[in-house]
Structure formats: structure tokens, C-alpha cells
Amino acid sequence: MKNYLKLLNFEINRFSKLYFLMLAIIFSVQLISVFYHIFSYLAFVKMETKGGRMTPEQFLAEHFPFGLSNVFYTRGFLIPILIGVVGLILYVFFIWYRDWMARNTFIYRLLMLPTSRMNIFYAKLSAIMLFVLTTVGIQLIFLVLYKKIIEWFIPVVYRDDLSITMAVVTSPYLNTIVPAHLSSFFVAYGLGLAAVIVVFTAILFERSFQLVGILYGLLYAVFSFVLFSLPLVVQLLMFETLYLYADEMFILMTAIVIGIIVVSLLTSRYLLNHKVSV
Amino acid sequence: MHVKLNIDNRSPVYLQLIEYFKEQIASGKLAMGEEIPSRRELARTLNINPNTVQRAYREMEEMGLIYTDGNMPSKVTRDETVIQKVREELVQDALEHFVSTIKTLQIPLEDIYPLLEKTYREKNGDKADGGEAK
Amino acid sequence: MIEVKNVKKSYGRKAVLRDISFTAKKGEITCLIGVNGVGKTTILNAIMGLTPIDGGEILIDGKKLTKETYEKVAYIPDSITMLPSMRIKDAFAFMNDFYTSWNEKRANELLTFFKLNLEDKINSLSKGNKMKVNLLLGLALDADFILMDEPFSGIDVFSREQITKVFTSHLIEDRGVIITTHDIQEIEHLIDQAVILDNGIILKSFYPEKIREEEGKSIIDVLREVIDR
Numbered sequence: 001m002k003n004y005l006k007l008l009n010f011e012i013n014r015f016s017k018l019y020f021l022m023l024a025i026i027f028s029v030q031l032i033s034v035f036y037h038i039f040s041y042l043a044f045v046k047m048e049t050k051g052g053r054m055t056p057e058q059f060l061a062e063h064f065p066f067g068l069s070n071v072f073y074t075r076g077f078l079i080p081i082l083i084g085v086v087g088l089i090l091y092v093f094f095i096w097y098r099d100w101m102a103r104n105t106f107i108y109r110l111l112m113l114p115t116s117r118m119n120i121f122y123a124k125l126s127a128i129m130l131f132v133l134t135t136v137g138i139q140l141i142f143l144v145l146y147k148k149i150i151e152w153f154i155p156v157v158y159r160d161d162l163s164i165t166m167a168v169v170t171s172p173y174l175n176t177i178v179p180a181h182l183s184s185f186f187v188a189y190g191l192g193l194a195a196v197i198v199v200f201t202a203i204l205f206e207r208s209f210q211l212v213g214i215l216y217g218l219l220y221a222v223f224s225f226v227l228f229s230l231p232l233v234v235q236l237l238m239f240e241t242l243y244l245y246a247d248e249m250f251i252l253m254t255a256i257v258i259g260i261i262v263v264s265l266l267t268s269r270y271l272l273n274h275k276v277s278v
Numbered sequence: 279m280h281v282k283l284n285i286d287n288r289s290p291v292y293l294q295l296i297e298y299f300k301e302q303i304a305s306g307k308l309a310m311g312e313e314i315p316s317r318r319e320l321a322r323t324l325n326i327n328p329n330t331v332q333r334a335y336r337e338m339e340e341m342g343l344i345y346t347d348g349n350m351p352s353k354v355t356r357d358e359t360v361i362q363k364v365r366e367e368l369v370q371d372a373l374e375h376f377v378s379t380i381k382t383l384q385i386p387l388e389d390i391y392p393l394l395e396k397t398y399r400e401k402n403g404d405k406a407d408g409g410e411a412k
Numbered sequence: 413m414i415e416v417k418n419v420k421k422s423y424g425r426k427a428v429l430r431d432i433s434f435t436a437k438k439g440e441i442t443c444l445i446g447v448n449g450v451g452k453t454t455i456l457n458a459i460m461g462l463t464p465i466d467g468g469e470i471l472i473d474g475k476k477l478t479k480e481t482y483e484k485v486a487y488i489p490d491s492i493t494m495l496p497s498m499r500i501k502d503a504f505a506f507m508n509d510f511y512t513s514w515n516e517k518r519a520n521e522l523l524t525f526f527k528l529n530l531e532d533k534i535n536s537l538s539k540g541n542k543m544k545v546n547l548l549l550g551l552a553l554d555a556d557f558i559l560m561d562e563p564f565s566g567i568d569v570f571s572r573e574q575i576t577k578v579f580t581s582h583l584i585e586d587r588g589v590i591i592t593t594h595d596i597q598e599i600e601h602l603i604d605q606a607v608i609l610d611n612g613i614i615l616k617s618f619y620p621e622k623i624r625e626e627e628g629k630s631i632i633d634v635l636r637e638v639i640d641r
Binding site: 285287288289290291292293318321322324325326327328329330333 | 439440441576577579580581582584585600601602603604621624625628629630631632633
């Protein structure tokens with residue numbers, strides 16, 4: 001346990017510089033975007049209501065008030081999120097490959113530590129999950145900030161004071177990463193965890209068998225996905241409709257996902273202990 | 279003690295070490311009771327395996343050439359008879375080597391004596407060297 | 413002792429190790445001799461569990477490799493096993509964190525001997541100094557066995573001198589050492605046992621002092637003989 005924590009600490013420290021740089025980029029772009037849209041809106045309001053051409057009520061009847069939701073659909077908001085997502089997905093691979101790359105033979109040191117090799121796996125897995133959750137958490141904190149900024153600059157009459165919760169829940173992108181219900185939260189992040197575990201296993205296949213390993217890895221990932229979607233597909237094919245109740249589907253799929261996770265961990269352990277090569 | 283030894287790759291190193299010490303002791307360059315370097319120091323100076331030095335020292339102790347008091351560094355023997363015996367051995371070795379070389383040339387013994395004397399004087403010059411053949 | 417028994421390994425179709433057997437005892441320096449690419453590094457990697465073998469077995473003190481073995485066997489590969497961005501003191505902290513057999517006192521002694529500093533950044537060191545740090549990290553462990561891959565190749569003569577001194581010091585005493593080299597000349601007199609590799613097999617393993625005594629041959633003589641066959 002102690003070694004796992006030490007490795008986790010190590011992994012976190014290693015990525016932290018790059019990570020904070022990424023966060024800085026994401027949130028400065030979002031911040032700038034928020035200001036830009038606020039001032040665009042204010043300029044537009046000024047233009048339309050200048051010299052009493054329109055009253056605020058008339059304006060609001062034709063155009064919409066400004067709130068957080070407005071920001072959510074802008075490129076300046078979504079593209080940074082995309083950058084974050086892509087960055088983290090790349091790191092899922094990079095977190096392993098960086099130890100093997102070029103003149104870096106740090107993988108020798110990791111594999112020769114007097115500790116279970118799965119601790120390396122779990123440390124990298126936990127690090128990824130922590131970075132993902134932290135990013136989401138920080139995004140939420142910034143949402144609070146953006147709301148405050150909107151309150152400061154947009155007069156109340158033009159404001160759409162939707163609560164953050166409502167804004168998030170009604171936004172199609174955000175409600176996937178910040179689900180409304182706790183159960184959905186576990187489902188979404190549980191699936192994410194399973195996906196990362198499957199990718200890690202695929203990576204270990206490649207590191208164990210080189211060229212052929214890429215094939216094995218891909219096959220493994222595809223197979224896992226097929227297994228996962230089996231309940232849905234089978235039902236649709238056989239009955240052309242959903243035969244099972246939602247609850248039953250949920251239990252079945254959870255069981256499948258847990259099965260995939262367990263098999264992946266066992267496979268990874270075998271590969272790490274017996275097949276992986278420097 | 280400043281050890282200078284050209285090691286031959288084709289004969290056992292430990293024997294070469296022993297030979298070297300024998301020569302140093304017989305010629306008096308290593309005095310009776312004088313300290314010799316520790317195994318590790320010698321290995322380090324000569325860049326050779328400490329196990330080899332260990333073996334040489336062990337045999338020299340068995341031969342009575344050196345002795346070790348507890349944890350103190352090893353010293354050359356104080357026993358005159360041992361040193362004398364070593365001198366005789368070295369001389370005998372040299373003589374045997376000389377004679378077997380000469381034999382093939384089939385030079386009569388009488389002709390050898392003057393040559394021997396001449397060469398000996400030339401080599402020694404005025405220097406009084408230790409370890410003369412008796 | 414470390415026993416390598418009938419080890420086989422192939423990379424794809426190419427059989428690098430066809431039948432490798434030898435023993436390295438504690439208190440002795442065993443040297444694997446062979447040209448570059450013959451598989452010396454592969455053997456060391458295999459002993460350390462860093463690459464799987466396709467056949468045969470490797471026993472360390474009679475047992476197969478486990479995670480505890482890493483406290484007993486130190487590996488010094490030919491490139492440094494720490495992150496280049498680390499300072500030497502970070503590397504020390506890392507080793508101290510994970511290995512109970514890490515001897516901080518000895519590590520600092522070696523640091524002084526090699527004239528390096530805790531604050532030095534690894535990526536700012538010369539190749540010779542990097543090798544010394546690598547050596548240091550392995551020697552500072554209270555390990556029974558030390559494996560070194562080409563400790564003398566590609567470094568300047570002064571660094572080589574320093575590293576040679578290590579072999580004749582208390583740091584190596586009583587430990588079992590396996591080193592690899594393609595050039596035996598410089599260390600002809602340092603080794604206890606020589607193991608000649610060629611073409612995936614062991615051509616001959618012998619004790620040079622014994623061969624010198626019994627056959628009047630040097631290591632290089634034996635090499636010539638065995639390769640010509």
C-alpha cells in the first residue's frame with residue numbers, strides 16, 4: 001500500500017507541471033471567451049436600445065437574456081474543454097510510453113522496484129482518474145467565477161440568472177461530465193475507469209509483444225467493447241426492441257463491465273509480471 | 279613499498295606476485311619485519327582481482343615468507359633462515375635457467391667461467407648490490 | 413549464486429540465445445565476453461526479469477526471481493535508470509523510499525569518491541559521470557549480487573580508472589559480480605571467471621588463473637582458440 005502511494009505521488013508530481021500549464025491554457029481561453037461574449041452582448045444591447053429605439057422589455061422580447069447557458073455553447077468555451085479531453089486521453093498513453101521512450105530508461109527502475117508491479121499500474125490509473133476529476137472540479141469552480149463575472153457586468157434586467165446546477169444539467173456536453181444524479185456519476189466515471197483499464201491492458205500487450213502486440217491490444221479493446229454492447233445489440237437483433245427492463249439491463253451491463261475490469265486487471269498483471277520487456 | 283610489476287598474461291598472476299615478493303625479500307629491498315601493503319591496496323595498485331592477491335598472500339604465509347598478527351597488516355618474516363633459503367632458491371632457479379640455455383650451445387664449462395666473471399663485473403660496476411651468489 | 417540454465421530467447425524469428433548456461437558465485441567476478449549484439453545485455457535483462465525468456469530457467473540463490481530479489485540483486489545497465497530531469501539527491505531520495513537495502517552512507521561516500529554533487533542535475537552530466545551515478549545507485553544497495561552491463565565502454569580513460577578502482581575495493585568484496593564486455597584487455601586480471609559467448613551459446617567458461625597455471629595461456633589466447641574452432 002505504501003509503495004502504491006509513493007508511486008502515485010511520483011506520477012502526480014511528474015505530470016503536474018504540464019498539467020497546470022494545460023489548465024492555465026484552458027481556463028484563460030474560457031475566461032477571455034466569457035469576457036468577449038459579455039462585452040459583445042453589452043455592445044449589442046447598447047446598439048439596439050440607443051436613443052430609446054427599444055426598451056429593455058422590447059429588447060428581451062426579440063432577443064434573449066444573457067446567462068451562463070449562453071457561454072456554454074460558444075467555441076471559446078467548448079474548444080478548451082476539447083483540448084483538455086484530448087490532452088488527458090493522450091496522457092493515458094503517454095503515461096506509459098514516456099517511461100520507455102528514447103534515452104529514458106526509467107522503466108528499468110520501475111520494473112526493478114521491490115514491490116508488486118501492479119502498484120505501478122494502479123498508480124498510473126489512479127493518477128489519470130485524479131487528473132480527470134480535478135479538471136472537472138476546477139471547471140466547476142470556474143463556472144462559479146464566470147457566473148459572478150456575468151453578475152458584475154450584465155445589468156440584472158438583461159440577465160438570465162439560471163443556477164449553475166440548472167445550466168449544467170441542461171447543457172448537452174456538460175451534463176455528461178457532471179451528471180445530475182449521483183448514480184449517473186458513478187456510471188459515467190465507472191465506464192471511464194473501465195475504458196482506461198482496457199486501454200492500459202492494450203498498451204501492455206503492445207509492450208509485451210511489439211508489432212503483434214499492437215494487434216493483440218486492438219483486438220482486446222474491440223472485444224471488450226463488443227462484449228459491453230452485447231446486451232443492447234442482441235436484444236435489438238432478436239426482438240427488434242428492448243426486451244429487458246431498464247433495471248435488468250443496468251444490472252447486466254454493470255456485471256459485464258465489472259467482468260471486463262477484472263479480466264483486464266488479471267491480464268495486465270500477467271503481462272506485467274511475465275511478458276513485458278524493456 | 280612501491281610495487282612495480284609487469285604482469286604476464288600467460289602465467290598465473292598469484293605466482294608472479296609470489297616471485298616478485300621473493301625477489302624483493304631476497305634482495306633486501308623488502309626488509310625483515312617490514313610491512314607489506316594490504317590485500318586490497320595491492321589489488322588496487324596493480325588493478326588485479328583481490329582474490330588473486332589473497333591467494334598469493336596465503337601461500338606466502340604458508341611458506342613462512344610473511345606473517346600476520348591479528349588485524350595488523352602483514353609483515354615480512356624476521357626469520358633469517360627463511361630469507362636465506364629464498365635467496366638460495368632464487369639463485370638455484372637462475373642457475374638452472376642459465377645452464378639449460380647454455381647447454382644447447384654446447385660451450386665447455388671452462389670457457390663459461392671467464393665469461394661469467396666478466397658479465398658479472400660489468401653488470402655490477404662499482405655498486406655493492408645485495409643478494410650476491412655465494 | 414546465480415544459476416543460468418539452458419536459457420533460450422528469440423526476438424521473433426531470430427534466436428538470440430540458443431542455450432545459455434553458466435553460474436556466477438558470490439565473492440567472484442564473472443565476466444561475459446562477446447561481440448556487440450551477441451546477447452550479453454539480453455542475458456542480464458533476463459536475469460533481472462526485465463525481459464522474458466522462452467526456455468530454461470534462472471535461479472538466484474536457488475530460487476526464481478521475486479520482487480524481494482530486487483533488494484538482493486542490483487543491476488547497472490549501460491544507461492542511467494533515473495529521470496534525466498532529476499537531481500542526484502532526488503535519485504537518492506527515490507532509492508531510499510523504495511529499497512530497504514539502500515545504504516545512504518555508502519551512497520554519499522561514493523558520491524565524494526566520484527567527485528559529484530547532490531545538486532547536480534543528471535541531464536547535465538557527461539557520459540562518464542552519468543555512468544558513475546548509475547554505478548553508484550547500484551553499489552549503494554546492500555545487494556549480494558551486482559550486474560554491470562559494459563561498465564567501461566564509451567567513457568573517458570579517467571572515469572575508467574575510477575571505475576576500475578571500485579572493482580578492487582571493499583565495495584565489491586564478498587559480492588557476486590557479473591559484468592559484460594566486448595574488450596577483455598583492460599580487465600584481464602580483474603576477473604575470476606570468464607564466459608565466452610558466441611552465436612547464442614557459451615563457447616567456453618573457465619577460470620583464467622587456472623588456465624594460466626595449467627596451460628600457460630592468456631584469456632586472449634583462449635578466445636582465439638575457441639573462436640577459430
